[in-house]
Amino acid sequence: MAFSAGFSPHPKVSYANSAPTGVASEAEYFEVGVTERCDPAAVRAALDAALPPGLDIVAVVEARSPDFVQRLEASIWQIELPGLGVAEVEIAARKLLAQGEVTVERRTKNGVRAFDARGPVVSVSVEPGSGCAILRAVVRHTTPSVRPDDVLKALRQVAGLVPPAPPRVTRLAQGPLDPVGATVGDPFAHDRAPLAAAKT
Amino acid sequence: MGNLGHMTVSDLARRGESVFDRLELLLPLVSKPIQYVGGELNATLKPWDDVQVHWVLMYPDAYEVGAPNQGVQILYEVINERVDALAERTYAVWPDLEALMREAKVPQFTVDGHRAVGDFDLFGLSFSTELGYTNMLSALSLGNIPLLARERDDSHPIVIAGGHAAFNPEPISDFIDAAVLGDGEEAVLLITDLTRDWKAAGCPGGRMGLLLELAKTGVIYVPACYDVEYLADGRIQRVIPNQPEVPWRVRKHTLMDLDSWPYPKAPLVPLAETVHERMSVEIFRGCTRGCRFCQAGMITRPVRERSITGIAEMVENGLKRTGYEEVGLLSLSSADHSEIADIARNLADRYEGSETALSLPSTRVDAFNVDLANELSRNGRRSGLTFAPEGGSERLRKVINKQVTEEDLIRTVTTAYSAGWRQVKLYFMCGLPTETDEDVLQIAQLARDVIKAGREATGSRDIRCTVSIGGFVPKPHTPFQWAAQLDHATTDARLAKLRDAIRADRSYGKAIGIRYHDGKPGIVEGLLSRGDRRIGAVILAAWQDGARFDGWSEHFSYDRWMSAADRALADQCVDVDWYTIRERAKTEVLPWDHLDSGLDSEWLWEDWQAALDEVAIDDCRWTPCFDCGVCDQMETQIQVGPTGVTDLPMPMAPARAPVAEAATQPGR
Numbered sequence: 001m002a003f004s005a006g007f008s009p010h011p012k013v014s015y016a017n018s019a020p021t022g023v024a025s026e027a028e029y030f031e032v033g034v035t036e037r038c039d040p041a042a043v044r045a046a047l048d049a050a051l052p053p054g055l056d057i058v059a060v061v062e063a064r065s066p067d068f069v070q071r072l073e074a075s076i077w078q079i080e081l082p083g084l085g086v087a088e089v090e091i092a093a094r095k096l097l098a099q100g101e102v103t104v105e106r107r108t109k110n111g112v113r114a115f116d117a118r119g120p121v122v123s124v125s126v127e128p129g130s131g132c133a134i135l136r137a138v139v140r141h142t143t144p145s146v147r148p149d150d151v152l153k154a155l156r157q158v159a160g161l162v163p164p165a166p167p168r169v170t171r172l173a174q175g176p177l178d179p180v181g182a183t184v185g186d187p188f189a190h191d192r193a194p195l196a197a198a199k200t
Numbered sequence: 201m202g203n204l205g206h207m208t209v210s211d212l213a214r215r216g217e218s219v220f221d222r223l224e225l226l227l228p229l230v231s232k233p234i235q236y237v238g239g240e241l242n243a244t245l246k247p248w249d250d251v252q253v254h255w256v257l258m259y260p261d262a263y264e265v266g267a268p269n270q271g272v273q274i275l276y277e278v279i280n281e282r283v284d285a286l287a288e289r290t291y292a293v294w295p296d297l298e299a300l301m302r303e304a305k306v307p308q309f310t311v312d313g314h315r316a317v318g319d320f321d322l323f324g325l326s327f328s329t330e331l332g333y334t335n336m337l338s339a340l341s342l343g344n345i346p347l348l349a350r351e352r353d354d355s356h357p358i359v360i361a362g363g364h365a366a367f368n369p370e371p372i373s374d375f376i377d378a379a380v381l382g383d384g385e386e387a388v389l390l391i392t393d394l395t396r397d398w399k400a401a402g403c404p405g406g407r408m409g410l411l412l413e414l415a416k417t418g419v420i421y422v423p424a425c426y427d428v429e430y431l432a433d434g435r436i437q438r439v440i441p442n443q444p445e446v447p448w449r450v451r452k453h454t455l456m457d458l459d460s461w462p463y464p465k466a467p468l469v470p471l472a473e474t475v476h477e478r479m480s481v482e483i484f485r486g487c488t489r490g491c492r493f494c495q496a497g498m499i500t501r502p503v504r505e506r507s508i509t510g511i512a513e514m515v516e517n518g519l520k521r522t523g524y525e526e527v528g529l530l531s532l533s534s535a536d537h538s539e540i541a542d543i544a545r546n547l548a549d550r551y552e553g554s555e556t557a558l559s560l561p562s563t564r565v566d567a568f569n570v571d572l573a574n575e576l577s578r579n580g581r582r583s584g585l586t587f588a589p590e591g592g593s594e595r596l597r598k599v600i601n602k603q604v605t606e607e608d609l610i611r612t613v614t615t616a617y618s619a620g621w622r623q624v625k626l627y628f629m630c631g632l633p634t635e636t637d638e639d640v641l642q643i644a645q646l647a648r649d650v651i652k653a654g655r656e657a658t659g660s661r662d663i664r665c666t667v668s669i670g671g672f673v674p675k676p677h678t679p680f681q682w683a684a685q686l687d688h689a690t691t692d693a694r695l696a697k698l699r700d701a702i703r704a705d706r707s708y709g710k711a712i713g714i715r716y717h718d719g720k721p722g723i724v725e726g727l728l729s730r731g732d733r734r735i736g737a738v739i740l741a742a743w744q745d746g747a748r749f750d751g752w753s754e755h756f757s758y759d760r761w762m763s764a765a766d767r768a769l770a771d772q773c774v775d776v777d778w779y780t781i782r783e784r785a786k787t788e789v790l791p792w793d794h795l796d797s798g799l800d801s802e803w804l805w806e807d808w809q810a811a812l813d814e815v816a817i818d819d820c821r822w823t824p825c826f827d828c829g830v831c832d833q834m835e836t837q838i839q840v841g842p843t844g845v846t847d848l849p850m851p852m853a854p855a856r857a858p859v860a861e862a863a864t865q866p867g868r
Contacts, residue, residue, distance in 0.1 A: 052238070
């Protein structure tokens with residue numbers, strides 16, 4: 001692993017768009033600088049062995065260009081809403097999408113900050129789960145980032161949607177925004193593609 | 201506990217089951233939830249039914265403080281290496297989670313298997329400080345274990361206290377079933393054996409049957425087996441066994457030959473941030489410097505060194521199994537290892553050019569210590585060095601037996617500043633026996649001299665000195681166990697004078713930082729340190745009033761403790777002052793006199809008198825024995841070098857396979 005130069009060297013690891021605390025995720029990404037070329041499969045196995053159960057390294061690729069973080073354009077969030085039916089969530093979702101802008105507030109280290117939680121929401125779908133409605137949202141990464149709880153705040157504001165029990169949130173994917181807006185692509189595609197194809 | 205007669209079938213099914221599903225719902229609502237999930241690298245989780253003896257080990261403070269604790273990590277590994285036992289860990293939960301757990305009826309849990317602590321056979325607590333007592337009560341209460349030992353039945357764990365504070369467990373004797381004095385490694389193995397055999401035999405005599413078995417060994421203290429009688433004036437008349445087979449005095453444990461106990465072999469690597477983000481290797485145990493205020497130095501005698509080879513193997517194997525980038529060489533006074541220069545040079549050679557940093561907690565005031573620090577920071581940064589003169593005046597340093605002259609200190613810091621160190625931290629105490637305002641004001645003069653010497657040596661004004669002052673609390677099993685503690689008002693007034701003296705200094709004041717706490721927390725610590733069984737009621741009352749995390753200034757309340765003491769001691773003829781600021785006479789029976797640290801009480805008294813006479817004594821490692829009594833009483837001896845090994849093989853020797861290590865470990 002590479003270390004930064006200077007007075008107090010630290011490991012060259014950068015985490016991109018980490019999911020908020022208390023949220024499950026199946027798609028977290030980070031970049032590690034290394035001092036020599038490594039076999040990605042061996043790196044995957046070594047990291048996986050050191051991580052606790054439930055934290056799995058799914059894939060490791062060798063980066064071909066330094067623009068990885070820019071490729072993480074959007075996330076797909078799955079929000080399970082225990083005790084809510086599909087119909088009421090669908091109505092709320094439609095109300096949200098009908099708005100051009102919904103301002104929500106979040107407490108940060110520097111005080112309360114207000115921002116638009118509607119604009120970055122690209123698409124929303126709702127389906128039934130067991131004892132809950134499952135809302136799926138594709139949300140563009142912006143600054144400040146709009147997180148699942150911000151989307152829920154917006155739903156509460158526009159439609160009075162209040163889940164009777166704490167929602168369970170999972171990030172399903174991150175990657176380049178699909179042109180149609182309904183999903184995101186594989187952010188590793190660029191690094192995985194055969195070299196000739198990547199150059200075109 | 202394993203007494204099946206008291207449990208229904210549904211109880212059986214639930215024992216050892218994870219409560220994580222219920223805990224998980226609360227985690228999004230609390231601060232730093234990662235501290236409760238476990239999953240550390242090198243953590244061990246065994247199936248419940250694979251073993252006969254289940255231990256839960258608690259460090260009664262927040263996870264960030266408790267997780268790096270060496271004592272708990274060592275015992276965790278020693279127990280888990282057995283095929284017939286398992287050990288899991290639990291830590292104090294913050295008040296935000298405590299409230300939610302009570303509401304949702306989630307019990308105190310282990311971070312390994314998220315099992316309820318009440319399910320375990322043995323509940324071991326490691327008390328580095330008395331300020332963890334209230335957190336023990338929270339954990340017992342959250343664990344649905346009766347707070348009072350006498351109210352527990354065969355379905356509850358045996359609660360066992362260890363750690364330095366367990367050398368006077370009397371204040372918590374209402375709450376614990378047993379206490380272990382001294383090194384825990386062999387003690388937990390002994391307790392595990394006795395518990396396993398007792399369970400295999402069908403739990404004869406129930407809970408008290410096992411406690412008696414433990415007490416009969418003479419090395420495990422069971423408070424319920426002893427009665428305390430008092431004199432009319434409140435002093436203790438005597439402490440007597442109430443069972444025929446238990447000894448009058450209970451001995452401490454002393455682990456010999458550290459090389460055969462290379463624990464922790466696989467230190468835990470927490471996911472959450474902790475106070476020590478490094479690996480620690482204990483290079484020796486015990487200290488015979490003889491500083492009179494230092495309980496650790498008195499109760500951990502004799503000195504037992506790990507060899508240079510043993511240390512190098514622990515460093516290498518530990519790094520391999522953890523990935524840590526810093527190794528601290530731990531002990532009570534690391535520069536005192538007889539082969540420290542070779543150790544430092546060899547390790548510095550081995551890891552030169554790697555990202556592995558080495559550190560030595562530096563407190564000894566001499567130039568040799570600076571050389572060591574230079575060696576260990578060859579290619580790293582030289583930010584700060586710490587020295588501990590402890591007493592501000594030459595006279596006071598004689599009283600406390602800290603043999604450092606002002607010239608020593610100036611020479612040492614000059615060497616440090618000249619070698620490129622920019623910041624020197626000096627530790628002192630306030631409230632030492634015989635101390636006057638003048639003694640403490642001399643700290644200001646010392647700090648001025650340090651800066652002056654530093655500026656002259658470096659030709660630079662870019663150097664700093666920070667003085668850090670802790671309040672002195674007299675501790676059991678030390679020569680100062682008879683001393684009066686300084687009241688908090690006088691402590692505060694003295695520190696204010698010192699602060700004003702430093703601030704008023706135009707030429708040096710800005711280069712000197714000063715850190716101290718007010719005197720009130722020290723009074724509560726003093727009450728808990730030298731208290732007797734009557735203090736149990738005070739602890740309980742304070743806890744009921746909300747006392748938690750008493751080592752944290754944002755949670756500590758002096759007034760809460762004083763009001764609890766007023767109520768709990770209302771019908772006694774003793775009060776907080778009686779326990780703290782009162783000097784004891786030679787003839788007084790002290791609450792811990794029936795607990796044998798090996799120190800001869802006659803020797804302790806003579807050393808107390810020598811302190812008052814300002815007479816210093818030397819270290820028995822390099823002068824003849826002073827008859828402190830420990831080696832005779834405990835049948836131990838000093839174990840120090842030279843080993844004859846001055847150079848380790850280069851390049852690095854291949855690490856021993858962990859399997860081979862496990863096979864060579866003693867005691868089983």
